[in-house]
Amino acid sequence: MAWYHESASEPKHFDFLRRQMDAFNNAGGTICEMNSWDYPEESEQLKKSAKNQLIVANRKLNRHDKEHEHCGWCEDCSEWHPYCDTAIKNQNVSQGIQHMIFATKNPSFIAKNKDGLYCAGLTYLTPEDKMLAKNQNLYELSFKNTNGIDIKGLGSNGKLPGAATALEMCVAKKAAQLGVNAGGLALEGSYGYHKAIGRKLRWPGSDGGYSVMKSVWTKKQCQDIASLGLV
Numbered sequence: 001m002a003w004y005h006e007s008a009s010e011p012k013h014f015d016f017l018r019r020q021m022d023a024f025n026n027a028g029g030t031i032c033e034m035n036s037w038d039y040p041e042e043s044e045q046l047k048k049s050a051k052n053q054l055i056v057a058n059r060k061l062n063r064h065d066k067e068h069e070h071c072g073w074c075e076d077c078s079e080w081h082p083y084c085d086t087a088i089k090n091q092n093v094s095q096g097i098q099h100m101i102f103a104t105k106n107p108s109f110i111a112k113n114k115d116g117l118y119c120a121g122l123t124y125l126t127p128e129d130k131m132l133a134k135n136q137n138l139y140e141l142s143f144k145n146t147n148g149i150d151i152k153g154l155g156s157n158g159k160l161p162g163a164a165t166a167l168e169m170c171v172a173k174k175a176a177q178l179g180v181n182a183g184g185l186a187l188e189g190s191y192g193y194h195k196a197i198g199r200k201l202r203w204p205g206s207d208g209g210y211s212v213m214k215s216v217w218t219k220k221q222c223q224d225i226a227s228l229g230l231v
């Protein structure tokens with residue numbers, strides 16, 4: 001398939017990665033690698049932190065719904081109105097934090113801000129993880145986007161600039177170490193971001209009714225990104 005051909009990132013992609021990483025470092029962000037099977041306690045603490053953040057985010061959502069009656073589904077008009085920017089931002093934050101809860105489950109990379117607050121998480125499965133999952137008939141773990149590292153989930157609370165990109169680059173580095181490609185799914189609305197980091201996008205067919213694309217860095221791209229030495 002043409003999509004899996006080795007192809008390189010362009011200089012503009014590297015520039016984007018560097019800028020994101022600068023922002024992350026300037027904000028005092030740190031990354032740790034976590035395997036919840038090795039560190040269940042750390043995993044529980046991260047989950048607890050994300051759940052607390054979700055409570056705050058959902059409180060904001062509820063407050064908005066009370067204050068902006070003609071925003072989203074409207075009882076008065078019996079119709080949908082377009083969401084305002086605040087509503088969209090609140091929804092994104094809430095959704096990002098839900099993904100952060102999920103990101104504490106599996107082998108993952110975790111980003112914290114300078115105060116040690118859990119701000120972004122990314123879960124992935126290596127080819128070996130997928131093989132183990134398949135052997136144990138863990139179907140939910142055996143789904144496959146690439147023949148290399150599958151990114152299963154990425155969530156951010158939006159409070160640490162560059163955090164998501166820093167975690168994506170950790171995946172590229174791991175893929176380079178293993179000599180494989182890496183990728184996941186791109187949700188509608190995030191295609192621009194995936195292209196900016198140099199991902200190849202492709203329709204996988206419909207996935208549960210959502211508009212998603214497969215988003216992959218080739219093995220060569222992972223090696224090139226790793227050799228930037230940014231993470």
Ligand SMILES: [Zn+2]
Nearest residue numbers: 070074076077
């Ligand atoms: Zn209305």
Ligand SMILES: [Zn+2]
Nearest residue numbers: 068071084087
């Ligand atoms: Zn609104």
